[in-house]
Amino acid sequence: MSGNTGGTPKGGPAILFDRVDLTLGRTVILDQVSLRVEPGAVHAVVGPNGGGKSSLIRALLGQAPHRGMVRLDWPGEAPGVTAYVPQAVEFDRGLPMTVEDFLAVLCQRRPAFLGPDRRIDYGAALERVGMAGKRRRRFGALSGGERQRVLLAQALIPAPDLVILDEPMTALDETGCTIFEELLADFRAAGTTVLWVEHDLAQVRRLATRVSGLNRRVLFDGPPPAMLSPDRVLDLFSAVPRRTTGNAGDARVVERAAL
Structure with a gap:
């Protein structure tokens, strides 16, 4: 955040x-x-x-x-x-929201329902935490450790x-x-x-x-x-x-x- x-x-x-x-x-x-x-x-x-x-x-x-x-x-x-990484995040795991969608909600000013802002390099942040291959995965389907890595990724956007x-x-x-x-x-x-x-x-x-x-x-x-x-x-x-x-x-x- x-x-x-x-x-x-x-x-x-x-x-x-x-x-x-x-x-x-x-x-x-x-x-x-x-x-x-x-x-x-x-x-x-x-x-x-x-x-x-x-x-x-x-x-x-x-x-x-x-x-x-x-x-x-x-x-x-x-x-x-300033970036903040909590211990966990509360959300509805049934939401049809991908990892990239989740990052868009946290990191961009453009409304997330319009899709990720392609001017922001979400891929590089996800690659840094070993999650580049799961950017299209539903966020609610990730393990607890994987969700925590995504939270670390959002702290890198921007530096x-x-x-x-x-x-x-x-x-x-x-x-x-x-x-x-x-x-x-x-x-x-x-x-x-x-x-x-x-x-x-x-x-x-x-x-x-x-x-x-x-x-x-x-x-x-x-x-x-x-x-x-x-x-x-x-x-x-x-x-x-x-x-x-x-x-x-x-x-x-x-x-x-x-x-």
Whole structure:
């Protein structure tokens, strides 16, 4: 799900989260989160389910009301291209929509019912993720891993300056994981900023340039080899207080996430 229609990357922005609070109902999801993502970094965010990782992304995308500041510092006067890859996409699998039709819905301004815009090279993006031979296949007939590869393909149209990834490796098979690693390498070479929410700590150790541990608050932030020590990981995934809003006497709820 890409923004802008330019074709040449201009370099990724820095991202600044400054004392960000996010509350759903009476439950505090993000509590005074301050974090900086450097331009051109592959910055991973890890933590337990319910720890606020996806909420942080929604705050960045403007999809969740929050307090505090979220800022993108672009190199230059105009913003560049932003791409977002969710963990999955909800749709009616019975729709007679091909892979190329699906990309047209996400990537072009021309109405999709008029057909794919031939000025956009969907084939090249699909080839990059190993799906060129399935561009005419019905999207609903694809496997979960194949659908995830198509979501990765749409992030390449047009070439992005900022990529936001919400656990993109969940459904990928071994070949898909290899393709994902190659895409990350391409993004780094192009100076693209990547904010990557991920649960696979081994992959984060290998592929990220920086990692932040988030469990309602930022518990650590730094190079993956140093930050992902057994003690830090255990602390990150252990039970922590989940504060609720209201009077001082309100109950506190404790959530536990499995390591």
